[in-house]
Amino acid sequence: MDNKLSCAKYEFTMKASDVDSTYHTPIFSTKGENQLWNLRIGPSAKKQAEYLEVFLQAVPSVTELITEGPWISRQGLSCEIYIIDEMACTTVVSKKFKESPFEKFSRKSSGCGWPCFVKKSSLPENFILGICFSMTTAPRVQSSQSVDNTFQYTLPDLATAWGTMLDNPNTADVVFNVQGTKIYAHKDILRARSAYFRGMFNSGCAESVAKPTESNKPSKRENKSTHVSMQSSSYRRENALKILSLQYKPPEPTVPLADETTSSGSDMEIVTLESLSTEIKADEGKDQSTSDVIKTNVIKTNDINQVSAVDALNKHYEQRLAELQTKLSDAQQAQSLIINKIQNLQTNFDDFRDSVKRREEEITTKEKEVDSLKKSIQILVSEFCGVDNIKFSTNISFDDKRSSTKPLPPSQSVSQPPQRQYHVIEVTDFEPVTYRRFLHFLYTNRIPSEIALPACLALFKLSDKYQLITVRRAMLLRIETLLTVDNVATILFQQAYLYSDFKQICMEYLLKHYEEVTKTKSFELILTWSGEYPAFPEVMMEIMRSIPNRDCLTPTVASNNNTDAVVNN
Numbered sequence: 001m002d003n004k005l006s007c008a009k010y011e012f013t014m015k016a017s018d019v020d021s022t023y024h025t026p027i028f029s030t031k032g033e034n035q036l037w038n039l040r041i042g043p044s045a046k047k048q049a050e051y052l053e054v055f056l057q058a059v060p061s062v063t064e065l066i067t068e069g070p071w072i073s074r075q076g077l078s079c080e081i082y083i084i085d086e087m088a089c090t091t092v093v094s095k096k097f098k099e100s101p102f103e104k105f106s107r108k109s110s111g112c113g114w115p116c117f118v119k120k121s122s123l124p125e126n127f128i129l130g131i132c133f134s135m136t137t138a139p140r141v142q143s144s145q146s147v148d149n150t151f152q153y154t155l156p157d158l159a160t161a162w163g164t165m166l167d168n169p170n171t172a173d174v175v176f177n178v179q180g181t182k183i184y185a186h187k188d189i190l191r192a193r194s195a196y197f198r199g200m201f202n203s204g205c206a207e208s209v210a211k212p213t214e215s216n217k218p219s220k221r222e223n224k225s226t227h228v229s230m231q232s233s234s235y236r237r238e239n240a241l242k243i244l245s246l247q248y249k250p251p252e253p254t255v256p257l258a259d260e261t262t263s264s265g266s267d268m269e270i271v272t273l274e275s276l277s278t279e280i281k282a283d284e285g286k287d288q289s290t291s292d293v294i295k296t297n298v299i300k301t302n303d304i305n306q307v308s309a310v311d312a313l314n315k316h317y318e319q320r321l322a323e324l325q326t327k328l329s330d331a332q333q334a335q336s337l338i339i340n341k342i343q344n345l346q347t348n349f350d351d352f353r354d355s356v357k358r359r360e361e362e363i364t365t366k367e368k369e370v371d372s373l374k375k376s377i378q379i380l381v382s383e384f385c386g387v388d389n390i391k392f393s394t395n396i397s398f399d400d401k402r403s404s405t406k407p408l409p410p411s412q413s414v415s416q417p418p419q420r421q422y423h424v425i426e427v428t429d430f431e432p433v434t435y436r437r438f439l440h441f442l443y444t445n446r447i448p449s450e451i452a453l454p455a456c457l458a459l460f461k462l463s464d465k466y467q468l469i470t471v472r473r474a475m476l477l478r479i480e481t482l483l484t485v486d487n488v489a490t491i492l493f494q495q496a497y498l499y500s501d502f503k504q505i506c507m508e509y510l511l512k513h514y515e516e517v518t519k520t521k522s523f524e525l526i527l528t529w530s531g532e533y534p535a536f537p538e539v540m541m542e543i544m545r546s547i548p549n550r551d552c553l554t555p556t557v558a559s560n561n562n563t564d565a566v567v568n569n
Contacts, residue, residue, distance in 0.1 A: 489510060
């Protein structure tokens, strides 16, 4: 706020869920870059859970950090803090300080507020937290004796100092890969400045780690199938032997039967006892000789069958033995290879275990250094800014895959910087220049004073995606000043129709200069290629309905193939 101005107002749109924990607003200024402030709202620290506390915190400048006494440049101000229902536009609560608290602001005390500002139950779902500064008296000129003139400093201002932290790979833990361009940033700053990044980092998202698999180790199912196959092969071998022995079983000897003689009662011959005995003896001699021949043939047949069976079995076992010898040699070769691999793995494992021990010792040393550095930062911030609790990122690593330093000779070896690991975020829908400007605002709370219209449109889209209301409003106001009769129609049909407030601004400008807009070349191109614009029918119908004398002002749509798409839509 300039000395010539009497008041300055800052408002921040919030949700009731944002104040479940302590919420810090973006930093704002009342006097250029030398007077920076910050509002803090959250649950009351006085064991009154139903109330919310609101405090105004001064962010000291370089001059104030080295000033021992009160900060005279902040004296002469008064402020009012209020909460407004965004939907109903009614004031929920508004409080002023009875006496200006800025008279006592110094390095020891740089904040003021109310521990029980408002009941949480009285907050609407969407509300506006605002503060209005007013000038009561002119600030006194600070005496030159309050600053040690012997202390010479050339430090940059706070915003510029924070800006140097962006795109610094030595301290960053996040890298944005924006269409091939890498931009380095810090999780803690992004989490504190953007609700989008806060939700993304707090959700525990991380890159997946591929686990090594043992391809040579058979599974339980494979072991089981191998066992079954071995059992089945032995079973088949035994059955084959049984079948083979049965196949060559010698046949049982058969004795031919004598022909039966039939006779009738009439042809019966009467024989004597001598003739009968003679015939019987002859028959017995024939039978004896026949049986001897049959026995000899049976013995020969059995011998031949046994020899054939033995030969077949020998051939079978010889083939089986050859197969088993081949498999045994293959198994011995595989066993030797496995033993060599196991020995190599054991050697590599020993080397890896030694390297892990060395790395653990290095990490322990680095962690001790980081802890001491955190304590120093905590002491400095607590002394100068009045903030007691600072959350540091725990995902600190020392792996830097980008380092490609060549090893030096032992006599010229130098200590290598610790390597770092980054959380990589791929960005494909924005240009690197636009994304760098967006991150620069998160670090410095500054937007370049002169930005072309395409850059403003891109920043508006990006800030809407990442829920950065301050940049979104600033870009919307700047776009409104850059609207002309030549570009308003193109902006409306290409981008503005997606956002209600943006669409309303473009519609008001277009309706105000409707006759001039319809005569421009850009509007004629939109009518000619209307099928390329998805919202052309709806937006054009809304324009026609909003014009009082639309009968005489209705534009002529060119008769080409693209107009069919408009009718079909």
